[in-house]
Amino acid sequence: MLWLGCTLWRLQVFRMRARLPGNWVKAGLLVSTAAGVYLARGSLVGLDAGAALLVAAFVLKMLEMNNRRDARVLIFLGFFCVAVGYLFEDNLLWALFSLLPIAALLAALIGLQQSDLASKSSDTLKLAFKLMAQAVPLMLLLFLFFPRLDPLWSLPQPSNKGVTGLSDNMAPGDMAELSKSPALVFRASFEGLIPARNQLYWRGLTLEQFDGRRWSQSARAQTVQIPQWQKRGDPLAYSIVMEASGRPWLPSLDVAETQLPDVRQMSDFRLQRRRPVEQSLLYAVQSWPQSIRDPQPGEQIQRQDLQLPVKGNPQARQWADELRRRYSTPQDLVAGMLA
Numbered sequence: 001m002l003w004l005g006c007t008l009w010r011l012q013v014f015r016m017r018a019r020l021p022g023n024w025v026k027a028g029l030l031v032s033t034a035a036g037v038y039l040a041r042g043s044l045v046g047l048d049a050g051a052a053l054l055v056a057a058f059v060l061k062m063l064e065m066n067n068r069r070d071a072r073v074l075i076f077l078g079f080f081c082v083a084v085g086y087l088f089e090d091n092l093l094w095a096l097f098s099l100l101p102i103a104a105l106l107a108a109l110i111g112l113q114q115s116d117l118a119s120k121s122s123d124t125l126k127l128a129f130k131l132m133a134q135a136v137p138l139m140l141l142l143f144l145f146f147p148r149l150d151p152l153w154s155l156p157q158p159s160n161k162g163v164t165g166l167s168d169n170m171a172p173g174d175m176a177e178l179s180k181s182p183a184l185v186f187r188a189s190f191e192g193l194i195p196a197r198n199q200l201y202w203r204g205l206t207l208e209q210f211d212g213r214r215w216s217q218s219a220r221a222q223t224v225q226i227p228q229w230q231k232r233g234d235p236l237a238y239s240i241v242m243e244a245s246g247r248p249w250l251p252s253l254d255v256a257e258t259q260l261p262d263v264r265q266m267s268d269f270r271l272q273r274r275r276p277v278e279q280s281l282l283y284a285v286q287s288w289p290q291s292i293r294d295p296q297p298g299e300q301i302q303r304q305d306l307q308l309p310v311k312g313n314p315q316a317r318q319w320a321d322e323l324r325r326r327y328s329t330p331q332d333l334v335a336g337m338l339a
Contacts, residue, residue, distance in 0.1 A: 002033065003059045010062045021063050029060055043275060051084045071112055078105045103128050169216035170207060184243050186251055191237040195253075198338065199289060204251040206268040212309035229255050229269070233290030242281045248273040253287040269293060 012018035033056045034044065041049040058077040065074055082098050107128035111121065167174065207215035242250060250263060250271040260283050262274040327333035
């Protein structure tokens with residue numbers, strides 16, 4: 001939306017139907033953009049937030065551009081934005097796609113050094129592609145023979161999968177990696193007796209969307225709508241020291257409450273922080289294992305939780321049929337699987 005709004009505004013300025021924004025408008029846009037990045041990323045520091053701020057600065061610079069110097073700054077910011085993209089994507093498809101913005105920026109830089117009547121825009125674009133083609137041999141030589149030195153500094157780069165092996169989408173092979181990881185995820189200290197082992201079901205993330213190969217979050221699980229549940233029985237009081245994971249998920253026993261101000265209970269009863277856990281975090285939790293969750297689950301929830309892909313693993317489906325024949329009711333089946 002920011003890019004679209006700034007582009008349309010700049011086009012109207014070019015067509016002399018609008019004026020360049022004043023200082024107060026630019027200051028308001030800058031503050032609003034920074035606030036949006038903070039709300040989306042939970043911080044203004046770090047690789048994700050820094051990249052978002054750089055792209056936002058590039059877009060906002062279009063509204064401020066008024067002379068050749070501003071145009072050069074905008075072009076150089078564009079080159080930096082393309083380079084930042086390689087921090088997140090390093091596949092061949094992205095490399096080929098990045099040639100298009102590089103060619104456009106290079107053509108703009110060439111045209112900036114020419115007079116208005118020097119050449120057509122198509123000639124400038126051809127020259128940009130010609131220069132890029134001439135640089136390919138040098139690029140290949142540097143890629144093959146130049147030593148890859150360690151950087152002088154580094155930033156923590158979040159990955160799609162944390163040290164625990166847990167991700168927002170998983171396949172059976174990912175679960176195998178989880179069992180091999182020696183990394184510490186969290187430590188829990190209970191006030192009183194420790195519950196039995198079969199009651200230590202730690203809810204970190206709910207994956208209820210299945211496509212036949214991978215499990216992922218459903219749209220319902222990603223909403224902040226407060227779920228319906230009733231407290232019942234004696235609560236369990238405990239404290240958790242969560243290690244840095246780069247993810248906002250906080251493990252807890254069902255059904256949990258915490259007094260941390262930046263933690264929300266999601267619609268699937270898990271606890272989620274507003275920002276990722278980048279360092280060790282201590283939080284106190286109360287859980288009600290005997291609570292009644294969703295006394296009357298809606299039709300949409302039942303349809304979501306019972307959906308299956310058209311095709312699937314025949315052995316898994318055969319095993320499911322055997323379980324249904326072994327247990328008379330769905331409640332008995334679930335109890336048998338959790339025993």
